[in-house]
Amino acid sequence: MNTLSYKTVSAKPGEVEKEWYVVDATDQVLGRLASRVALILRGKTKPSFTPHVNTGDHVIIINAEKVRLTGNKMQDKQYVRHTGYPGGQRITTPAELLKKNPIAVVEKAVKGMLPKNRLGRAIYSKNLHVYAGSEHPHEAQKPKKLDLNTIK
Numbered sequence: 001m002n003t004l005s006y007k008t009v010s011a012k013p014g015e016v017e018k019e020w021y022v023v024d025a026t027d028q029v030l031g032r033l034a035s036r037v038a039l040i041l042r043g044k045t046k047p048s049f050t051p052h053v054n055t056g057d058h059v060i061i062i063n064a065e066k067v068r069l070t071g072n073k074m075q076d077k078q079y080v081r082h083t084g085y086p087g088g089q090r091i092t093t094p095a096e097l098l099k100k101n102p103i104a105v106v107e108k109a110v111k112g113m114l115p116k117n118r119l120g121r122a123i124y125s126k127n128l129h130v131y132a133g134s135e136h137p138h139e140a141q142k143p144k145k146l147d148l149n150t151i152k
Contacts, residue, residue: 010050011050013053019057020057020141020143021058023037024062025066026066028068029068030106030109031109034106034110035113036148038113038114040151042056043056057127058126058138059129060129060130060143061129063131064103064105065102074093077093079108103132110130
C-alpha cells in the first residue's frame with residue numbers, strides 16, 4: 001500500500017491564491033448574505049481549505065444600506081454594547097444603526113460568523129470590504145461578480 005497518497009496537504013500562507021469578488025447586497029436578506037460571505041472569507045468553498053490559515057478570498061460588498069431584514073427585526077433586534085462605566089449599557093436597533101452608519105449592520109453580521117480569534121480578526125480586517133453605495137475603489141483588482149445563490 002502506498003502511504004504517500006494518503007498524506008494530508010496543508011496550505012501555507014505564502015502559496016494561497018486569493019480572488020476578489022463583488023457582492024451586491026440590494027434586497028438580500030442580512031443573515032443569508034452574511035453566512036455565505038463568511039464561507040467565502042474563511043475559504044471553506046475551496047478544496048485547499050486549511051482551518052488555521054487565511055485561505056479565503058477578498059469580498060467587496062456594495063449597496064450595504066439596501067440590505068433587508070425579515071419580519072420586525074428592523075425595530076425588534078437589538079445590538080447591545082457597554083461603555084465600560086457603571087450603567088453604561090447602550091442598546092441600538094438596526095434601523096437606528098443604518099441611519100447612523102449604513103455599513104455597520106452588514107459588518108456586525110459577517111464578523112459574528114467568523115472565528116473569535118486572531119485568524120478571525122485578520123480575515124475580517126484584511127479580506128472584507130463593505131461600502132454603502134455602488135462605487136468601490138477596488139476596480140484595479142478586477143473583482144468577479146458573485147451570485148450568492150450558487151454557494152451552498
